Amino acid sequence: MVLRLGGRSWNCVYKKSAFFGALLASIAPVEAQEAPKTDQLPPVVVETGPAPAAKKKSSAKKKAAPSTAVAVTPEPVPPAQSTEPTSGGPLGNPNPGGVIGYMATRTSTATKTDTPLIDIPQSITVVPKELAKDQGSRDMRQLLSYVPGIVVGQGEGHRDAPTIRGVSTTADFFTDGMRDDVQYFRDLYNIERVEVLKGPNAMIFGRGGGGGVINRVTKKAEGERLYEATTTYGSFDTKRVEVDAGQAITNDFAFRILGMYEDSGSYRDFVDLERFGINPKIAFKPDDSTVVHLSYEYFNDDRTVDRGIPSRTGTNKPVKVDPSTFFGNPFDSYMTFESHVATAIVEHKFDNGIKIKNQTLYGNYDKFYQNIYANGAANGAGVVSLGAYNSLTLRESVFNQTDLTAKVDVGGGIRHTLLAGTEFGYQTTDTQRDPTSNDYVFASNSVIIPNTVTTAGPAWGSNKGPLNQTELALAGVYIQDQIEMSRYFEVIGGIRFDRFDLDFHDSTGASRGRVDDVWSPRIGAVFKPLDYLSFYVSWSKSFLPFSGEQFSTLSVQNANLAPEEFNNHEIGFKWDVTPRLFFTGALFMLDRENQLIATGPGAGTQVGKTRTEGGELALTGYLTEDWETVVGYGYQGAEVLVGAPAQLGKEIALVPQHTFSMWNKYRFLPGWAAGLGVVSRTGMYALIDNTVKLPGFARLDAALFWDINENLEAQLNVENVLDTEYYATAHNNNNITPGSPQAYFVTITSRY
Numbered sequence: 214m215v216l217r218l219g220g221r222s223w224n225c226v227y228k229k230s231a232f233f234g235a236l237l238a239s240i241a242p243v244e245a246q247e248a249p250k251t252d253q254l255p256p257v258v259v260e261t262g263p264a265p266a267a268k269k270k271s272s273a274k275k276k277a278a279p280s281t282a283v284a285v286t287p288e289p290v291p292p293a294q295s296t297e298p299t300s301g302g303p304l305g306n307p308n309p310g311g312v313i314g315y316m317a318t319r320t321s322t323a324t325k326t327d328t329p330l331i332d333i334p335q336s337i338t339v340v341p342k343e344l345a346k347d348q349g350s351r352d353m354r355q356l357l358s359y360v361p362g363i364v365v366g367q368g369e370g371h372r373d374a375p376t377i378r379g380v381s382t383t384a385d386f387f388t389d390g391m392r393d394d395v396q397y398f399r400d401l402y403n404i405e406r407v408e409v410l411k412g413p414n415a416m417i418f419g420r421g422g423g424g425g426v427i428n429r430v431t432k433k434a435e436g437e438r439l440y441e442a443t444t445t446y447g448s449f450d451t452k453r454v455e456v457d458a459g460q461a462i463t464n465d466f467a468f469r470i471l472g473m474y475e476d477s478g479s480y481r482d483f484v485d486l487e488r489f490g491i492n493p494k495i496a497f498k499p500d501d502s503t504v505v506h507l508s509y510e511y512f513n514d515d516r517t518v519d520r521g522i523p524s525r526t527g528t529n530k531p532v533k534v535d536p537s538t539f540f541g542n543p544f545d546s547y548m549t550f551e552s553h554v555a556t557a558i559v560e561h562k563f564d565n566g567i568k569i570k571n572q573t574l575y576g577n578y579d580k581f582y583q584n585i586y587a588n589g590a591a592n593g594a595g596v597v598s599l600g601a602y603n604s605l606t607l608r609e610s611v612f613n614q615t616d617l618t619a620k621v622d623v624g625g626g627i628r629h630t631l632l633a634g635t636e637f638g639y640q641t642t643d644t645q646r647d648p649t650s651n652d653y654v655f656a657s658n659s660v661i662i663p664n665t666v667t668t669a670g671p672a673w674g675s676n677k678g679p680l681n682q683t684e685l686a687l688a689g690v691y692i693q694d695q696i697e698m699s700r701y702f703e704v705i706g707g708i709r710f711d712r713f714d715l716d717f718h719d720s721t722g723a724s725r726g727r728v729d730d731v732w733s734p735r736i737g738a739v740f741k742p743l744d745y746l747s748f749y750v751s752w753s754k755s756f757l758p759f760s761g762e763q764f765s766t767l768s769v770q771n772a773n774l775a776p777e778e779f780n781n782h783e784i785g786f787k788w789d790v791t792p793r794l795f796f797t798g799a800l801f802m803l804d805r806e807n808q809l810i811a812t813g814p815g816a817g818t819q820v821g822k823t824r825t826e827g828g829e830l831a832l833t834g835y836l837t838e839d840w841e842t843v844v845g846y847g848y849q850g851a852e853v854l855v856g857a858p859a860q861l862g863k864e865i866a867l868v869p870q871h872t873f874s875m876w877n878k879y880r881f882l883p884g885w886a887a888g889l890g891v892v893s894r895t896g897m898y899a900l901i902d903n904t905v906k907l908p909g910f911a912r913l914d915a916a917l918f919w920d921i922n923e924n925l926e927a928q929l930n931v932e933n934v935l936d937t938e939y940y941a942t943a944h945n946n947n948n949i950t951p952g953s954p955q956a957y958f959v960t961i962t963s964r965y
Contacts, residue, residue, distance in 0.1 A: 305504060316341075324632070340356055377424035379424060379851030393576075419687065433469070471494075475489075508555065522949050570614075580606045588947065680720040734753070738750055759809070780803070802824065808821025863898075904946055912932075924965065933954060
């Protein structure tokens with residue numbers, strides 16, 4: 214018989230004559246089961262003996278009744294988080310994150326070792342592809358809006374720019390653990406899941422990542438047969454198609470091709486985009502202990518650069534206009550982005566259990582954008598000053614990582630999971646910026662709301678700015694030990710050494726350079742009073758050299774400054790409320806130090822310090838067999854502790870005190886389900902001067918799902934159901950993005 218207590222299953226062996234006594238003496242945890250491959254689990258029949266005979270036959274016997282068959286249809290029970298992942302297809306594990314519906318149970322990103330989330334002393338949010346699809350997310354901006362504690366910045370209309378724990382970033386992005394630091398808008402067409410790791414992560418990822426990092430885990434050629442096409446059509450002339458096709462050719466060779474094309478408009482006047490991506494992959498096994506994954510991706514993105522609306526003088530609020538109003542000239546505001554990225558992963562397992570993984574990435578990126586935008590607040594007459602510039606970025610990157618892992622049992626209940634690794638990288642970046650001064654003239658240098666401005670004058674590029682060239686060579690080495698001291702207590706500790714060598718050249722012939730040798734430690738402890746409940750404490754440190762996160766400039770002033778430092782102290786808990794419901798919480802304090810404070814023209818001192826304090830709560834999984842939920846709440850306070858007099862005590866921009874999100878999916882009939890979501894936050898400042906504040910809002914989203922048959926499904930998403938007027942984000946006081954009005958999107962997925 215199976216007894217369920219507190220969301221756990223227990224084996225019970227008993228005699229009818231002494232049920233309770235034997236029950237207490239014989240309860241033993243059920244061994245973890247293999248991970249289910251879908252979230253639709255069949256009923257379970259638990260047998261304790263042969264089926265009983267008919268009642269009148271058994272009543273004639275005076276002996277003890279035989280054991281009976283008990284038919285049970287319990288809540289589906291997936292594995293506990295400590296379960297090892299299934300081996301999956303012939304060329305890998307199709308579910309390495311242990312994903313059950315909306316809930317992931319493990320990751321190899323945070324520690325570079327396959328580890329249950331409940332054993333990692335760090336706040337981590339994982340968004341599986343199923344959740345992203347149900348919410349209608351097509352890019353990172355949409356996906357991250359449901360992650361607690363994160364605000365997605367405007368990024369000047371041409372790049373992803375989230376603020377994580379009070380730290381704004383455009384470079385702390387990774388793909389399968391490899392750096393993806395170019396400024397662009399990332400798509401989700403080839404993504405298995407997105408992992409958001411909160412707090413400094415330099416021990417694993419190297420420089421940057423002060424507030425956290427965002428890692429995209431891509432779909433792999435694992436040998437599964439799948440042929441799928443997804444088409445989306447909706448409001449603002451949205452048109453999009455995705456394809457996913459692959460299978461095993463032999464037991465040792467498989468392929469997969471992922472592709473996407475989108476041609477869409479926007480609720481913003483004159484704004485549109487056209488993007489295209491294709492990502493072929495192959496995997497093969499040279500021998501039984503080795504797997505090789507090869508991938509190439511081409512991605513192209515052309516779009517209008519939209520920097521939103523300005524504020525109005527004297528009100529400290531966004532100007533009151535229709536959300537569609539474009540300020541500037543949309544016909545001279547555009548971006549083109551093109552990338553070629555090739556990766557190779559080789560994994561080998563030795564007979565003694567030691568594993569080695571080598572991963573190489575080559576990327577070539579070409580980006581150009583120009584924009585005409587509101588460069589000041591609208592005055593009482595509705596007049597807005599304008600600014601303009603364009604920018605070119607060419608980058609070439611090569612990265613190589615090697616990880617060696619081993620598990621060592623030293624006896625006495627003590628077990629080590631050891632990691633040693635290296636990372637080498639080389640990047641070249643060419644940047645050039647064409648300012649408007651002296652070469653670009655507006656027919657009028659202002660615009661009357663709500664008309665767009667016309668432009669005239671010499672062509673762009675008649676007085677180009679300096680061409681800057683940077684060369685970055687980096688080398689890192691790291692070690693880590695995860696120690697299981699007992700079934701109740703675990704410790705993780707690691708340290709990384711990075712050598713960061715940057716050379717800078719400009720078109721005037723000036724050359725500068727800097728070399729940073731930096732140590733990045735991390736330590737954490739996990740206490741597990743129960744197998745499904747853990748409490749943790751951790752400290753981690755990260756760094757960022759003083760040359761900008763994109764390393765596009767290196768001045769005489771900052772060439773010799775020490776790197777910025779990020780120190781994070783965190784405590785938290787993780788609880789498998791049931792095997793399919795995960796509840797987490799954390800409290801943290803993050804200090805950013807060695808910030809440059811201006812003391813005069815071209816002069817400054819490195820004494821700046823900001824602090825972010827806060828907490829997070831998240832609940833993910835199944836409330837019932839038919840009801841999935843993802844709920845997240847974040848509280849943050851971020852301010853300047855040491856800085857220039859004008860900034861001292863100011864709040865950090867794009868850090869609302871409270872953020873809340875919730876998404877629910879309920880299956881109300883066979884083949885039918887409905888979704889309902891809420892995204893909410895309190896007010897936040899657009900810039901560190903704390904002049905313009907974006908008011909808080911709550912937005913309601915909804916969805917309807919219909920599984921027409923085994924091979925065809927339909928989905929309707931409604932964004933902003935109540936047509937709420939709100940301001941989603943900003944880049945500064947006069948580049949503010951209004952939120953989308955009510956919008957509808959229909960998605961059809963076909964499988965062959």
